[in-house]
Amino acid sequence: MRTPVRIAVSGAAGQISYSLLFRLIAGDLLGHAQPITLSLLEVPALLGALDGVVMELADCAAPLLHGVSCHSDPVAAFAGADVVFLVGARPRGAGMERRDLLEVNAEIFSVQGRALNESAHRDVKVLVVGNPVNTNALIALSNAPDLPPENFAAMTRLDHNRAVSLLASRTGHNPSDVEGVIVWGNHSTTQFPDIHHARVGGRPVIDWVGRDWYEQTFITTVQNRGAEVIRVRGKSSAASGANAALEHMRDWVLGTPEGCWVSMAVRSDGSYGVEPGLVFSFPVTLCEGTWRIVPNLPLDDFSRARIRASEAELILERDMVRHLMA
Ligand code: NAD
Ligand code: LMR
Numbered sequence: 506m507r508t509p510v511r512i513a514v515s516g517a518a519g520q521i522s523y524s525l526l527f528r529l530i531a532g533d534l535l536g537h538a539q540p541i542t543l544s545l546l547e548v549p550a551l552l553g554a555l556d557g558v559v560m561e562l563a564d565c566a567a568p569l570l571h572g573v574s575c576h577s578d579p580v581a582a583f584a585g586a587d588v589v590f591l592v593g594a595r596p597r598g599a600g601m602e603r604r605d606l607l608e609v610n611a612e613i614f615s616v617q618g619r620a621l622n623e624s625a626h627r628d629v630k631v632l633v634v635g636n637p638v639n640t641n642a643l644i645a646l647s648n649a650p651d652l653p654p655e656n657f658a659a660m661t662r663l664d665h666n667r668a669v670s671l672l673a674s675r676t677g678h679n680p681s682d683v684e685g686v687i688v689w690g691n692h693s694t695t696q697f698p699d700i701h702h703a704r705v706g707g708r709p710v711i712d713w714v715g716r717d718w719y720e721q722t723f724i725t726t727v728q729n730r731g732a733e734v735i736r737v738r739g740k741s742s743a744a745s746g747a748n749a750a751l752e753h754m755r756d757w758v759l760g761t762p763e764g765c766w767v768s769m770a771v772r773s774d775g776s777y778g779v780e781p782g783l784v785f786s787f788p789v790t791l792c793e794g795t796w797r798i799v800p801n802l803p804l805d806d807f808s809r810a811r812i813r814a815s816e817a818e819l820i821l822e823r824d825m826v827r828h829l830m831a
Pocket of ligand 1 (some may be wrong): 519521546547
């Protein structure tokens with residue numbers, strides 16, 4: 506039997522985790538031959554509710570689940586973890602921007618960054634899902650100096666999936682026919698969903714949808730989709746967020762198909778002129794557990810201006826939390 510992979514999830518009694526955990530034990534992350542253990546982190550007040558989630562996990566009688574533990578201490582929760590989903594953080598409500606959460610959530614990621622540094626497996630893969638994701642990931646990695654910064658990423662996969670879905674429905678194709686979409690920058694309304702390199706059915710997407718619809722409808726629809734879900738549902742995205750987290754991590758561990766890229770927010774190495782050190786969403790390919798920013802894509806002035814605007818927002822966010830960065 507294979508050694509179980511140790512997966513830690515924070516915010517385990519919350520709504521995203523309520524979808525994520527049951528997909529993890531079904532084998533949707535690592536396949537149906539890979540056993541896992543779950544290490545669940547919650548605030549002390551919700552450990553009781555978390556017991557209920559653990560009862561439901563047990564009631565699935567899932568053959569892949571080889572153990573569950575619950576914690577309110579992050580050092581204990583992350584001990585030996587191979588894969589970590591940092592979901593635990595407050596979600597925004599109607600009328601808020603994600604960066605309004607910085608004040609309440611940022612501290613969580615400095616504490617958890619230090620905990621990861623202390624106890625996680627040295628090859629751990631850490632995905633930040635709690636908002637505002639880019640800057641929270643920056644805080645976490647800067648508090649984990651003994652772990653490679655490449656082990657941290659923030660989630661823009663939901664934005665990527667939203668862009669793919671919208672293009673598929675606009676062009677009358679299946680989402681699997683859409684390739685080459687990029688979400689650049691911050692998981693916020695300054696994100697830049699870019700279709701200049703995207704193709705559907707073998708043809709450039711821009712030829713299908715036209716420049717006017719792209720500039721006037723598509724970009725703002727993707728940028729504002731999270732707020733629109735909150736307006737309609739009354740709560741922020743949960744199952745689609747869990748699905749995106751799972752797809753992000755699965756590609757990170759298992760790799761992207763030859764010639765395909767996905768969007769992932771990672772520490773900038775200066776590619777495309779983005780300030781080094783910021784956690785910025787780029788097109789990446791993944792192979793053997795390692796990401797690589799797709800190099801040298803041509804950018805027009807329209808794209809460059811939007812990338813710069815998102816970079817400027819991330820610089821502002823970083824400057825707001827400098828006191829939490831080690
Ligand atoms: P939720 O309120 O349902 O659950 C969050 C859980 O985190 C709660 O149970 C809470 O007790 C727990 N928590 C808070 N502080 C914690 C800490 N220090 N340690 C451990 N657990 C802690 O929220 P949710 O809907 O599950 O969303 C979680 C986060 O994910 C939010 O910040 C939300 O905005 C974000 N989100 C991001 C994306 C994305 O695309 N990146 C998508 C959806 C949601
Ligand atoms: C999303 O994009 O759905 C999440 O980031 C939740 C939010 O606040 O929009």
